[in-house]
Amino acid sequence: MRLDRVWVTDLRSYEEAEVQLAAGLTALLGDNGEGKTNLLEAVAWLATMASFRGAPTEALVRRGADRAVIRAEGEREGRSILIEAELVASGRNRVLVNRQPLKKARDLLGVLRVTVFSPDDLELIKGGPAERRRYLDDALVASHPRYDALRSEVDKVLKQRNALLKGAGGRLDENAGFTLDVWDAKLVEAGGALASARRNLLARLAPVLAETYAAVAHGPAEVTADYVADWAEAGLAAALGAARHDDLRRGVSTVGPHRDDVELRISAMPARTHASQGEQRSLALALRLAAHRVITEVTGSAPVLLLDDVFSELDPDRSDALLANLPAGQTLLTSASGLPPKARPDLVLRVADGRIAADVPEPDAAGPS
Numbered sequence: 001m002r003l004d005r006v007w008v009t010d011l012r013s014y015e016e017a018e019v020q021l022a023a024g025l026t027a028l029l030g031d032n033g034e035g036k037t038n039l040l041e042a043v044a045w046l047a048t049m050a051s052f053r054g055a056p057t058e059a060l061v062r063r064g065a066d067r068a069v070i071r072a073e074g075e076r077e078g079r080s081i082l083i084e085a086e087l088v089a090s091g092r093n094r095v096l097v098n099r100q101p102l103k104k105a106r107d108l109l110g111v112l113r114v115t116v117f118s119p120d121d122l123e124l125i126k127g128g129p130a131e132r133r134r135y136l137d138d139a140l141v142a143s144h145p146r147y148d149a150l151r152s153e154v155d156k157v158l159k160q161r162n163a164l165l166k167g168a169g170g171r172l173d174e175n176a177g178f179t180l181d182v183w184d185a186k187l188v189e190a191g192g193a194l195a196s197a198r199r200n201l202l203a204r205l206a207p208v209l210a211e212t213y214a215a216v217a218h219g220p221a222e223v224t225a226d227y228v229a230d231w232a233e234a235g236l237a238a239a240l241g242a243a244r245h246d247d248l249r250r251g252v253s254t255v256g257p258h259r260d261d262v263e264l265r266i267s268a269m270p271a272r273t274h275a276s277q278g279e280q281r282s283l284a285l286a287l288r289l290a291a292h293r294v295i296t297e298v299t300g301s302a303p304v305l306l307l308d309d310v311f312s313e314l315d316p317d318r319s320d321a322l323l324a325n326l327p328a329g330q331t332l333l334t335s336a337s338g339l340p341p342k343a344r345p346d347l348v349l350r351v352a353d354g355r356i357a358a359d360v361p362e363p364d365a366a367g368p369s
């Protein structure tokens, strides 16, 4: 999968902007606040229909405009592809692929795949379990869009189960008890399927993670990633039964895949509490690179790799290690502080004053490589 051209209208800081991308590494340089991340966010939106900054889609519409347009043209499985999305500030987004409107906007998932790394990903290590569940679920959806439906199903069941628990006010009449049984059965089915998909994915990710971490961290360290579910031993059905009293009292579902976690360890110590900031940043990047590699294997083509401000996250040795180990395929990276000396981008773009212009790479002291 490759993007050759991206152009946007009324997208965040851009009235109108167009970029041609290299098939390999494109570097997007510019001062802070010039719009580098905005462009990455736009590209990623076409893949996930969401902002990787967690912003609502309306935030992507330029202030004062009522809609934004993101277009990208490239190649997928040997065929040219044109994706066009209209993001409407208040209303439904419209998406066209090769000029055909999609029946459901969600059908866009899987058309373009991206792997995003941003400084916020430190939260994968330092943040709560929800961050790590989202990491797994996003990787599942990227490996197959059917997981988007499964994830929505689990959310829906939980919402309804929680509404019932809350409404029961601590006591269940026969009718509500029957309905709760129905929600439990649905949660066991959908939630159990989601949890085992996560487990299988993590089993595949873990050995790759050990490698990507060693590459980025520039040295050996044993990294492990284990799926943690409190209900695993009893089984979800039995655990829900055992927690029913508690759930009723608290008015929420206290047990299930929405409480699961991934335990990350470096040299057998929990990364969240024991790793240094540098190790945590390396591990966050390694998690993204591991997902990138596994998704490449599962789908047969490399997602477009988007690295936002990655060098600000890594010391010079780690930056060099990353550049030396960039996965095959297309990469778009941003930097506000130039590039490390060993960087050899195929294309350099500069962002300033709402415009993006191609730049001739400056010759360095080492001469042409």
Ligand SMILES: Nc1ncnc2c1ncn2[C@@H]1O[C@H](COP(=O)(O)OP(=O)(O)O)[C@@H](O)[C@H]1O
Residues within 6 Å of the ligand: 011, 012, 013, 014, 030, 031, 032, 033, 034, 035, 036, 037, 038, 039, 059, 060, 061, 062, 063
């Ligand atoms: N909806 C919007 N309308 C207009 N400007 C926006 C909008 N959203 C963000 N911006 C502007 O975009 C700029 C941030 O761009 P960003 O891509 O994050 O910068 P950076 O180059 O540092 O990554 C800010 O100056 C902000 O004012």
Ligand SMILES: [Mg+2]
Residues within 6 Å of the ligand: 033, 036, 037, 038, 308, 309
């Ligand atoms: Mg930025």
